Each structure stands twice: as C-alpha cells, then as structure tokens.
Amino acid sequence: MKAMILSAGLGTRLRPLTLIRPKPLVPIFNQPLILLLLSTLAQAGVSRVMANTHHLADRLEAFAAVTDLPLPLTLRYEPEILLTGGGLKNTADFWDDAPFVVINGDILFDFDLTGLIKAHVANGSLVTMALHDHARYNNVLVNDQQRVVGIRGRNFAPGKRLLAYTGIQVINPELLDFLPSGPSDFIDTYISLIASGSGLSAYVISGHYWSDIGSPGDYLQVHRDIMAGKVTGQMPPNGRVVIGQGSHLSDQAITKGLVSLGENVEVGAGCILEDVVIWDNVTVKPGARLERAIVADGVTVTADLVDAAVA
Numbered sequence: 169m170k171a172m173i174l175s176a177g178l179g180t181r182l183r184p185l186t187l188i189r190p191k192p193l194v195p196i197f198n199q200p201l202i203l204l205l206l207s208t209l210a211q212a213g214v215s216r217v218m219a220n221t222h223h224l225a226d227r228l229e230a231f232a233a234v235t236d237l238p239l240p241l242t243l244r245y246e247p248e249i250l251l252t253g254g255g256l257k258n259t260a261d262f263w264d265d266a267p268f269v270v271i272n273g274d275i276l277f278d279f280d281l282t283g284l285i286k287a288h289v290a291n292g293s294l295v296t297m298a299l300h301d302h303a304r305y306n307n308v309l310v311n312d313q314q315r316v317v318g319i320r321g322r323n324f325a326p327g328k329r330l331l332a333y334t335g336i337q338v339i340n341p342e343l344l345d346f347l348p349s350g351p352s353d354f355i356d357t358y359i360s361l362i363a364s365g366s367g368l369s370a371y372v373i374s375g376h377y378w379s380d381i382g383s384p385g386d387y388l389q390v391h392r393d394i395m396a397g398k399v400t401g402q403m404p405p406n407g408r409v410v411i412g413q414g415s416h417l418s419d420q421a422i423t424k425g426l427v428s429l430g431e432n433v434e435v436g437a438g439c440i441l442e443d444v445v446i447w448d449n450v451t452v453k454p455g456a457r458l459e460r461a462i463v464a465d466g467v468t469v470t471a472d473l474v475d476a477a478v479a
Contacts, residue, residue: 169285170262171214171269173205176222176246176255179274181382184479188447188464190224191274193231194381195447196390197405197428198412200231201381204276204402206238212281214239214269218262220255222246253352256344263341272335272380276390278400279376281336288338293369295343295358298336300373305332305380308370316368322359331370334378376400384462384477391445395426412448430465 179186185194192202202219209217217239221228225245232241244259256270267288269281279298288296297316299308309318310329346357358368377399381387394402409423412431417423420437429435430447436454446452446463457472464479 169212169214169266169268170216170218170264171209171271172256172259172262173202173217173219173271173273174252174255175202175219175228175273176225176249177274178223178249182274182384182387185384185387185462185464185477186223188466188479190221190228191381192219193224193227194274194387195430195445196276196402197394197410198430201276202228202231202273203235203238205271205273206241208277208281208401209269209271210238212269212285216240216242218242218244218259219273220244220246220250220259222249249351251351252354253347253357254350256339256354257347257349257352260344263344265341267338267340270337270339274381275335275379276381276399276402277334277336277376277378278402279373279378284336284371284373285338287371288369291369293367294340294346294361296338296369296371298334298373299331299370300334300376300378301329302332302378306330308333310370310372314370314372316358316362316370318362319355319359322362329372331372334373335380388443388445388460388462391426391428392443418454 175192179191193200221243229243250258284298307320308316308331310331311317312328379390381390393399395404397404408426410428411417412429414431415429415433417435418437421435421439424442426443427441428445432448433446433450435452438455439452440457442459444458444461447465449466450463452469456469459474461473462477467478
C-alpha cells in the first residue's frame with residue numbers, strides 16, 4: 169500500500185513558527201513531525217509515500233535528501249498551492265489500482281491504521297474517513313449504516329451522530345476521476361458525491377490520542393501529552409528536560425514543567441524555563457524568564473517571554 173501526506177499548506181494558524189519551518193518539519197521533542205508520521209505509516213504496512221510541497225518546499229527537500237527516512241518518500245512541488253483535492257489530483261501518476269492512505273501533515277495520533285484499511289477494503293466505498301467524537305471539530309454527519317450523509321452543515325439524509333474528521337482516510341484511485349484539475353478541496357468533492365448518492369463510509373474510532381497541531385498552544389500541549397505518557401508509541405523523555413546535541417543548559421538555570429532544547433542551544437545563568445520548547449541555534453541570555461513559550465530557530469532571547477511563540 170502507498171500513502172500520501174498532505175504537506176503543502178501555509179501553516180497560517182501556526183505562525184510565526186511556520187515562517188521558519190514548514191509544518192511537517194516542526195519538531196516534537198527534536199523529532200520532525202514527518203518522521204513520526206512516516207513511522208506510523210510504516211507500522212501499518214505502507215511501502216511508499218508521496219508528499220506534496222509548496223510553502224518552504226526547499227527546506228523539506230533538503231531534509232529528505234540527508235535524512236535516513238523510515239519509508240521511501242517522493243516529493244511533488246506545487247508552484248501554485250493546489251489545496252487538498254488538487255494536491256492529490258496532481259499526484260495521479262504515483263498511484264496504481266490499489267487503495268491508498270491519505271493523512272494531513274499537521275496531526276499526531278496513535279490509533280492503528282490497519283483497522284481502517286481493512287474496513288475500507290470490506291465496505292467497497294470510494295472513500296472511508298476516519299472519524300471520532302471531538303466537540304471542537306464535529307461537523308460530519310453519520311447514519312446507522314456508518315455512511316457519511318452530511319458535511320459542514322450540508323446534510324442530504326437523516327443522520328445519527330455528528331463526528332469530527334481526523335484528517336486520515338483511505339481512498340480508492342477511482343476518486344481521482346471526480347477531482348477537478350487545479351486548486352480544490354476534498355470536502356467540496358465529497359459533498360457533491362453525497363448529494364448524488366455515492367457512498368462515503370465512516371470508520372469511527374475511540375480510546376485513542378489525536379491532536380491537530382494547528383496553533384502554538386496545540387503544539388505546546390502535544391509536548392505535555394507525550395511527557396505525561398498519553399500518546400501510545402511515543403516514549404516520554406527520561407526526566408522533564410530534553411537537551412539536543414551541542415546544547416548547554418547553565419547549572420544556574422531553573423527548569424519547571426517540560427523543557428525541550430534543540431541543537432546548539434545556549435541557556436545562560438539565572439534563566440527560568442517552564443513549559444518551554446526551543447528549536448535549534450537559539451541563545452537565551454542570562455536572567456531571562458520563559459514560561460509557556462516556543463522559540464524558533466536562530467533567535468536570541470534577551471527579555472522575558474510568557475505565553476509567546478517567537479521566530
């Protein structure tokens with residue numbers, strides 16, 4: 169089986185961090201998110217992966233060229249951003265006649281994909297969407313037969329449950345025939361298919377971990393959740409401080425909560441760090457206080473940062 173990671177987005181909700189790195193390269197305890205996603209796909213039996221690129225595409229290309237990846241990764245650059253449906257349509261030559269997995273490049277989850285894949289093969293649908301109950305995002309209506317009958321308030325039949333799309337789905341290659349060329353959104357095509365009576369199936373999951381890393385607050389919370397052991401397959405770090413290669417934390421600095429330092433980070437004497445994620449090549453001057461803060465690559469911190477993300 170093959171898979172696609174949707175990676176071309178601008179990451180506007182995660183700014184200013186995504187002014188420095190594209191979303192798939194945002195680090196989780198110093199591991200780029202795309203590495204965690206590739207490992208999850210490998211565990212599900214996926215053999216090859218496609219990722220579309222646009223925003224900061226050169227950063228992702230450089231990373232893939234020098235990194236030992238869990239799976240072969242093909243990158244497809246979009247000079248004009250094509251959105252979800254257009255991005256998939258643009259990769260039509262990559263797929264064969266088998267179903268494939270498509271996942272968003274800005275999520276972290278721990279449920280087993282093999283159940284979703286088996287359910288899709290059994291139900292015979294063009295698309296099987298992995299759904300769950302998440303009040304913040306619930307907008308997909310599902311009936312008793314586990315069919316999707318409405319999305320974003322556009323309902324075409326009675327439904328039983330309002331659920332949220334996880335950003336994970338299995339697709340038959342025939343869907344490509346329904347996608348228009350040029351920029352388009354999956355959901356617009358799905359709404360048209362539902363209206364015409366074509367079946368989209370729901371695979372409902374529960375008892376799992378899932379996070380959309382859409383904002384700096386969500387990004388920091390993912391680190392807290394891993395530290396607390398809430399994410400199956402993601403080992404919590406030893407202790408509450410993670411220090412990357414070439415980094416130095418002053419013996420006279422105080423740490424509280426979680427602290428993650430990337431590579432070549434220098435934290436001076438008298439600093440106070442509490443719930444802080446710092447990327448690479450950062451200097452924190454002596455005496456600075458950082459609380460619930462994220463610092464992107466190359467920043468020199470000279471003043472206190474509280475509830476802040478800086479780049």
